[in-house]
Amino acid sequence: MSLSNEDNSNQGQTYQVWDKPIRVFHWLNLLLVLSLIFVGLIMLFKREIGITSLEAKIGLKELHVVIGYIFAANLFIRILWGFLGDRFAKFSSNMPKIAEIKKYKAALRKGDNPQYLGHNPVGKLAVVIIMLTLVIIMLTGLIRAGTDIYYPPFGGVITEFIAADGVDAASIKPYDETGVDKAKLAEVKPYKSIAGTVHLYLVYFLLLLIVLHVVGVILAELKHQPGIISAMFSGKKRLEGTPLDK
Template sequence: MSGAQMRAREDIPSAAGTHTVQVWDPVVRVFHWTVVAGCLLNLFILEDGDLAHRIIGYLVAAMLVIRLVWGFIGTRYARFTEFVPSRHRLVGYLAALAKGREPRMLGHNPAGAVMMLALMALLAAVSLTGWMMGLDAFWGEEWLEETHEFLANAILVLALLHAAAAVIESVRHRENLVLSMITGRKRSN
């Protein structure tokens, strides 16, 4: 580990006097907020088929590819090996969550990891169907347009659940998870 990496992971005091550590690196944070902005723009502001809608779709797809690669070569908490839960670990976490005794985790908790993987799969599928709609072979295919719209709506539903869970977990663990996705830092203990 380089000196810069060591310093980035150091336990340092925040303005509030609590100690924080770097958890979310810039690639993870840029991916997260690009997807948030892109989905909001494409779902609520831009028209399907508009050039801007397509450009944003391609940008989100490119960020997804970068994030997938980063999941194998990135920093500790970005790596899939760090957060993809086994079935046993997920069931144990959900049982503890149901009892209100889920552990606080620096990286993704098992439920959050499953949500992230589901959202990434939906982003890949909506990107693929959006690209396919521009091909001559699928031009005007109603089933493809309906599938694309269904996937976009599924992303919206899961994203709302994800945001609600982040707010609830922020309250339960007395930690601003939205802020940590902006700064990259979380409380160390």
């Protein structure tokens, strides 16, 4: 955290809060999530929009997976930065505490307007829930990619397992049972189904979280702490008074 040269005691102080890696992750993550949802919706409703060929079906899944790899890499970097980054990037500074949440909500009910450089206590809780949801979506997506179209990191293990005796695992193709041990394929299908179901419904949950997040940020911007939206672009927050987490 640093105090900028733009400080003016009569107009508040400007603090550098969000570093560039955090800001890049935030906006890139949004773009990737929206892209994945868009492709996912096409996959869900492919028949309704006239996509029926196996090649198109596999192509859509491959596109979804490739975007998913970029999403996973971005998320991995953010997780790493949660241990190596500055104070406001670290997970240790963003762990929600029940006592702090109660105190914050009580202050709002009294008409007070507590200011924070980083996330307020409710915001910290939202961030943790969103991050956990993203991680599980990533993991189930990778499992599904491996069991569905045999993409890394799990695809090689799956094809080795389901290949019939004497068949080269590299010759196994998605949605083609040539060279496949059907009994072993049947063993894999329940795990594939569970991963797909969890993945799908967590995406629905993520959509709800995104809506709640956007509404919460807008309300906070208008009622409690102006400038929190612009801070995610500039990294800077301008506050009047002393922030509680300075």
